[in-house]
Structure formats: C-alpha cells, structure tokens
Amino acid sequence: MSNTLRHAKITPHRSGARGHANHGWLDTYHSFSFANWYNPNFTHYGSLRVLNEDRVKANSGFPTHPHRDFEIFSYILSGELTHTDSTHKKSSDAQPESELFCRVKRGDIQFTTAGTGVTHSEFNYGRDPVHFLQIWAIPWKRGLTPRYDWGRYSDDDKRKGFVSLLSPLKGGVDATAAEEKAAEPMIPGTIAIHADFVMSAGIIAPGSKFEWTVGAKATEATKRKVYVHLPMTKGGKAKIRLDGREDGVLVEGDGAFVDGVNAGDKLVVESVGEAEAEVIVLDTA
Template identity: 70%
Template sequence: MSKTLYDAKITTHLSSARGHGDHGWLNTYHSFSFSDWYNPKLMGFGALRVLNEDRVKANSGFPTHRHNNFEIFSYILSGELTHRDSMLKKGAEGGQSDRFFRMHRGDVQFTTGGTGIAHSEFNEHNHDTVHFLQIWAVPWARGLTPRYHTRHFDDDDKRNGFVNILSPLKAGVEATTEEEKAAEPTIPDTIPIHADLVMAAGIIAPGAEFEWTVGAKADGAAKRKVYIHLPMTKGGGSKIRLDGREDAELEEGDGAFVEDVTAGDRLVVESIGEEEAEVIVLDTA
C-alpha cells in the first residue's frame, strides 16, 4: 500500500499507557489526564481534552454533577445509558419518547456545558453493562448557553465508510442567539459543536480499508491534527494499520496522534484483524 501522508508524524498511544481505574461499578480508561490520573504530556490534543472509555455496571452510574465550559459527548458502544440533566429531569419528560433519554448502541448524546448544567449518566438496566466513550472538547468561547442534542448513527452506514457525527457550528464564534438556537452544523446531518473539531466513526471489515479526508471539508483551519481511537469491542479481535505504516498498527484500546497534516490530506485506515474494527476519528485544529 502506498503512503498518502508523506510528511505526517504518527505516534501511537498504547492502551497500556492509558490511565485506568476499576471502581467496581465503573471500569474506566483515560487516554488523557483525568480525575486522579495525571500525565503532563497528555493534557489534550487540539480542541480534544478528554477521551474516556467507560464500562458501567447495571443499576449504577454517575450521579448528578455539574459541568461548565466544556463540550461533552457520549458515544454508546453497547448496552444502554440514561442521560438526565438540569434541563431534562426524571419524571418530567413530557411528550418525549423513552428512547430520547435511554440511549443505545449508535446513539450520541451531546451537551454544551456553557454557563453550567447539572447532569447524570446512569445505567438503569437491570443486568447489562453499558460500554461507551465519553469525550470532552474545549469550546471556542466561554459562557455559552447550555444546550443538548441526541442523535442516532446507524451501523450499516458506518460499514460503508466514515460517518460524520460532529462538526463545527456553521455560524462560528460570532453566532447570534438565533443562530445558536438554529444549531446548524457545518456538515449536514451532524451534531454542531462549538469547536474546530470533527468527529467520525466507521466500522471496517477485515481486509478492507477506509479513507479519511483530513478536515472533512468543514471549513476549519488548514493546519490540522487527527486522533484515532480503536475501542475495545471485539475481545481483542480487531486491529488497524494507519497510512500503510507497520509502526502505526493499533490494537483494541490503542490510539494514535496524527500530526503535521493539512486539510485535504488523505489518511488510509486498514482493518488487519480477525474482526471488524470500529474506528473513531477526532479531527481538530
């Protein structure tokens, strides 16, 4: 396979180098410094600040707690996760469907913390563990109005190529109140985020490859960086190779920093394991 990123720097971030905590009800891995785990070299990557891979046991979870001035999103890998916040309280759901609150595989729940919002993330299932990614980004402005979005992204689409999930708010940093309410993303059919960051996901069959176009044509900064994460979904059976490089092969739980790239560059992700690989892309300035 020919390389497509001739000058790019790709640095692997092995799962064994992540922070890890097993609290009984919660088994969590931190790709970046978080909570009691601190690594001064892992304080973020562009707008990306937190990437936690969490498993929460049945009838347990994160009780109501407060956030502000972060963009926070959960990507459900298996099981179910119920999100409730200070804008959507238990017992006061009104006409919203049960699914809106109780998320399942393929669902993404997004919160703009802004001036402050209190929320809980709880596994209300009686016996199944929920497995999900919790990701935080630093917004381009502080003091934003708290908002939330929930959207489903089908596996069938992800098996055909990378599916864009998040993209910057089209109106940008100077968005008016009306434009904030309209919440139009730069890339159609995605969730808008207040940051120069695009998130995508793909499910790649063994022996197949997907191509990621850096910047995703989202009109962000030209100079970019990309973080790739391979979640632990197949019991170690999935594995990927980036840009055809033998020193850029990732096993489940591993990540990779891709630097010195420019919008429009092409990153090839090849599935080289025995099982299909669910690949998360976080493309930022």
Template identity: 75%
Template sequence: MSKSVLRQAKITPHRSSTRGHSEHGWLNSYHSFSFADWYNPNFTHFGSLRVLNEDRVKANSGFPTHPHRDFEIFSYILSGELTHRDSMLAKGKEGAQSDKFYRMHRGDVQFTTGGTGIAHSEMNEHKTDTVHFLQIWAIPWKRGLAPRYHTKHFEEDDKRKGFVTILSPLKAGEDATAHQETEAEPAIAGSIPIHADFAMGAGIIAAQSKFEWTVGAKAGQETKRKVYVHLPMTKNGRAKIRLDGREDVELAEGDGAFIDGVNAGDKLAVESIGGVEAEVIVLDTA
C-alpha cells in the first residue's frame, strides 16, 4: 500500500453529485464550478481555474456563434467530434483560411484566447454520434490580449506512458512583445501556450498502475501552487483513482479534488485502482 508523500497538502474531494447539472435535450452538462444558471459560493474558482464543464452534445446540434472576452478557453475531446468555426467564416467557405476551421476528434485540443473579443461556434455536425468533451476556462494574467486560436493533437500512446503537458504558460510571460505573442512559444515544448501561470496535464493510467505529476510542470512561475484533478466519465463508472496514496481521497468517475498547500516540484501520485484504465486531467495553477 502506497503512503502519502505530500503530508502538508490539503486534498478535498469534489464529488460528482455536488456538481451543477444542466440537461437541455441536445446538451447534457456537468459544472464543477459555478456556471450559467448554477451558482454555488463554494465553487467559484480555484486559482486561475474558473470553469470546468463536462459536456455531451448530441448529433446535429451544438453551440451556435457566441462571443468571448478576457478568458483562456479550451476544449479537450474525449469521444465523438466537435467542429469549430470562426464567426468570420461561413460554412463551406473556409477555403485557404482553414486554420480557423477544425473538426476535432479524440485527442484534439482547441484553445482560444478571448482577449479583446472573439466569436466562434462549436457544433457536433456528426449525423449520429454524441460528442463528449471537457470545456475549461482560465483567468488570464491580464485583460485586453489579442484574440488567438491554437489547435493541437496529443497522441494516445504518449498519454499511456505518463502525464503529457497539454498547456503551459507563454514562455515570454505577461510582458510578451507582439512578436513573441505571434511566435507563441510555450514554456514546455510541445504544449499549447496559455496566458496564465497555469498548466494542464492528461494521462491514461492502466488499471493498478501509477503516474506522478510534477507540480508546476517545471514551468510554473510561482512556487506555491494549487492543483485540481478531474476524472472524466469515460468508462461507465468502472474507472477509479487514488491521490497521494490516501485511502480517503479515492475518486470515482465525475469526481474531482482540490489540492492546496503544494509547491512547485512536488510529486503528486495518481493511482488507477479500478478495473479499467483511467483518463485523468490535472489542472495546475498559482
């Protein structure tokens, strides 16, 4: 039996049953943090993490064109497909501007800097299949940024070897020049740059196996950190994880956990203790 390593850390489960839930027919959405018509003063944000929605959108439906400002917004596709379209482009008219049109599948991440204002749509244009994805928002380190998109695919095999860093801070930091913004170099090579002291990791942990997440992802700017762990609902309830070797912090599908009192460089153990592999999301913030 593994033992706690992060004895100074406070780990508080956020059970799936305490999430907000919206059922609109075409959309089935669970909210880990206050969102839309659901408000809970205990779940407003965690560091710069503001929104974590686990969404299922039925075929031939989705989110029509809508605006965003001053949030860093990203979608992590678990199954099905989701089509992103920039509001400036009409369906079928993408042409050479295909960088602003993308049909996403499992392993893809679509990232948007809302900044001074941007509009897009996210639709499930598949004829029969539901799309299942996480929509996550972070608060940027400053307002009024230039709007920007990034889309990147992350390989399944890599996520089965250990946690893969999906997002890391823009290497040039808060005072990046326009050129550095265009270069969009992340602190961790191969990840998507975000305008926040924030990192995201994803791993697929085989049953009875363990991964370690390095707090701060070796890129965080602040030493004192907060980590939120989420176990998506992907295995019909059969996946289960344990954090930091603590039997009182075992998470079922849909559960999350707030981890306070950790520092950059600490090692967070995540064990898959169910009968199937567990896909785990780690959100690491100052």
C-alpha cells in the first residue's frame, strides 16, 4: 500500500514509553508529562498538553480539586462517570438534584473551560470500572470564563467514519462576550474549545480504512500537527496502520506524532488487527 503523505514525518509513541501509576483505585497511563512522571521528550504537542488513559474502580474517584487556565475534557470508553463542578449553581432547594451534576457514559465527552478557576470532582458510582481518556489543551488565552458542556456521539456514526467531537470556538481568540456565551463551534454539532484544536473519534472494522482530513476545514492555520491514539479497549487485538507505512503500525496503548502536514492533507488510518479499532485523532496547530 503506497503512502500519500510522503512529506509527513510519523513518529510512534509506544505504550511502554508512557508514564504509568497504579494507585489501587486508579490505574493511569500518561502520554505526556503529568503528576510525578516527567519526560522532557513528552511535555506537550501543539496545544495538546495532557493525554491520560485512566481506569477508575467502582465507588472510587477524584475528589473535589481545583483547575484553571486549561481546556479539560474526558472521553468515556466504557463504564460511567459522574461529574460535579462549581459551574453547576444551585439556585434553590427546589432545584432538581439532576441539574447539579452530569453523568457521562460510553461514547460521551464532557468538557470544561477552567479559565479563571473551577473546582470539580469525578466519581464512579457504578458497579464496574470506568475507562476513559482525560485530555487537556492549552487555551489561546488565559482568564477565560469557566464553562461546562457535554455531548453524546453514537458508535454507529463512528463506525461510518471519523466523528468530530470538539472544534474551535467561532470568533477565535478575539471572540466577543456574545460569542463566548453562544459557544458556537466551527464544526456544527461539536463542542467549542478555546484552542486551534479538533478532536475526532472513529471505530474502524478490521480490514477497513478511514480518512482524516487534516484541519477538518475548521481552521485558517495551514501548518498542522496530528496526534493519533489507539486506546486499550480490545485486550490487545486492535491494531492500526497510518498512511500505509509499516513503521506506522500502532498497537493498543500506542500513539503517533504526525508532523509536517498541512490543512487539507489526507491521513489514511487502516485497521489491521483482529478486532475493531477505536481511534482518537487530536489535530492542532
């Protein structure tokens, strides 16, 4: 199979090179430097700062803690996670409890602009572990107004092609107060993020190929970086190949840096394992 991105450099980031910590209630892998794990080779990639693959046991979770000046989002791979934060304001004792938290499940994504400061907690009240990706992006400016959002995206759609989940806020870095309040994304149906950043997910059957259009027609920046991640969801049976390259084969837990690409380039992702591959694409300037 010939490649189409001869001008691009694809560098695998192997699962074994990630940071890892098992706290009993939390089993976590860090693709980029985080907490007590630091690697100068993996600090950030464009606006992508954190990519953690977490498993939280039943009746466990992250207690209330603060964040500021990051765009923070979680993509649920299996199980259920309950999120509460300081953007959920209780106006009266009569307000339904359901309005004070958000419970996210398989395929959902939840999103927080930490901005000037939020506190939040994430807890697994279910009977089974919850498996999810926790991702942080660096916003285009500090001091933003905190905001919470979430979306639900079907597996059926993801089996047809890449489904975009996040895209830049219309109005960009100079967005007006009205544009901030409207939170309209560049790609309809996605969640607006304060960064030149697009996140997509696809579920690719063995032997099938999906094509990712770099930039997703949602940015004016020509020079792009793409990070591809293959979560550990199929017991090692999922495998993908990028751009038809033998050195671009990724197994579960692996990622890859795709450098030297331009908006409009086509990145082919082929499923070459025994099980369908759930692929995450993070496209940034």
